Amino acid sequence: AQSVSQHNHHVILSEAASLELGCNYSYGGTVNLFWYVQYPGQHLQLLLKYFSGDPLVKGIKGFEAEFIKSKFSFNLRKPSVQWSDTAEYFCAVYNNAGNMLTFGGGTRLMVKP
Amino acid sequence: GAVVSQHPSRVICKSGTSVKIECRSLDFQATTMFWYRQFPKQSLMLMATSNEGSKATYEQGVEKDKFLINHASLTLSTLTVTSAHPEDSSFYICSARVKRVNSMNTEAFFGQGTRLTVV
Numbered sequence A: 001a002q003s004v005s006q007h008n009h010h011v012i013l014s015e016a017a018s019l020e021l022g023c024n025y026s027y028g029g030t031v032n033l034f035w036y037v038q039y040p041g042q043h044l045q046l047l048l049k050y051f052s053g054d055p056l057v058k059g060i061k062g063f064e065a066e067f068i069k070s071k072f073s074f075n076l077r078k079p080s081v082q083w084s085d086t087a088e089y090f091c092a093v094y095n096n097a098g099n100m101l102t103f104g105g106g107t108r109l110m111v112k113p
Numbered sequence B: 001g002a003v004v005s006q007h008p009s010r011v012i013c014k015s016g017t018s019v020k021i022e023c024r025s026l027d028f029q030a031t032t033m034f035w036y037r038q039f040p041k042q043s044l045m046l047m048a049t050s051n052e053g054s055k056a057t058y059e060q061g062v063e064k065d066k067f068l069i070n071h072a073s074l075t076l077s078t079l080t081v082t083s084a085h086p087e088d089s090s091f092y093i094c095s096a097r098v099k100r101v102n103s104m105n106t107e108a109f110f111g112q113g114t115r116l117t118v119v
Helices: none
Strands: A010-014 A019-021 A031-038 A044-050 A056-058 A064-068 A073-078 A087-095 A100-103 A107-112 B004-007 B010-013 B019-025 B030-038 B044-051 B067-073 B076-081 B090-099 B106-110 B114-118
Touching (some): A010 A019, A031 A064, A031 A073, A044 A056, A044 A073, A044 B106, A073 A087, A100 B044, B019 B030, B019 B090, B019 B114, B030 B067, B030 B076, B044 B067, B076 B090
Parallel strands (some): B010 B114
Antiparallel strands (some): A019 A073, A031 A044, A031 A087, A056 A064, A064 A073, A087 A100, A087 A107, B004 B019, B019 B076, B030 B044, B030 B090, B067 B076, B090 B114
C-alpha cells in the first residue's frame, strides 16, 4: 500500500532561520506530489505541487520543494521563515494508477519571533 | 482557482441521530472526491474515495454502513454519519479532484471542513 512519511513531527525555529521538512513516499509508479499548509483555525491550502518537468518547484510565500525520484522524496524548503509561517504542513502523494491521495502525518512548525 | 464548498462548517447533534455533510465543487467537475477525518492533534485520515456514479471505496477500518457516501453528480458528494455517537465527534474534510481532459495530471482542492460534535 502507498504510504507517505514526514519525519519531523514538530519543528521549532527562530525567525529568519532556514527550513527543510522531509517527505518520503513508498509508491514506485507515477505520482503527483503536493505540500499543503493548515494555519491555526483554517482549512488546508495548497502550497505547491509537482506533476512533471523541473523537479524544483516553487510555490507561494517563498516555499519550494525538490522532487528526487531516486530517493522517493519531496522535501519542502524555505530559506528564511517568518512568524506567520507557524502552521501544520502536510505532504501528500497522488497515485494515478490507484486513484488515491495519501497524506503524511503532518509537521507542526512553530516559528518564534 | 477551483473552489470546494463544504457545508455545514459546524454541527452539533444528539447521539443516535444522523448528520449529512455536503461537499460541492463550485466551478469545476470533480470526478473523484475524498473524505478525510482529522482527529485532534493528528493527521488527516482517508476515510473513503468516491467516484461519480459508482460506489465509494472505503479504507480499512471505516464502517460503510455508518459513514454513507453518495457521489450523485460531478459537483456534489455527501457524507452521512448515521446513528452518531460521541466518538464520531471529529473534523471531517472533503477534497475534490480536478480531472483535466487528456491529462493524467490532477490536483485536489479542499473544503473548509466540518466540525461535528455529538452530544
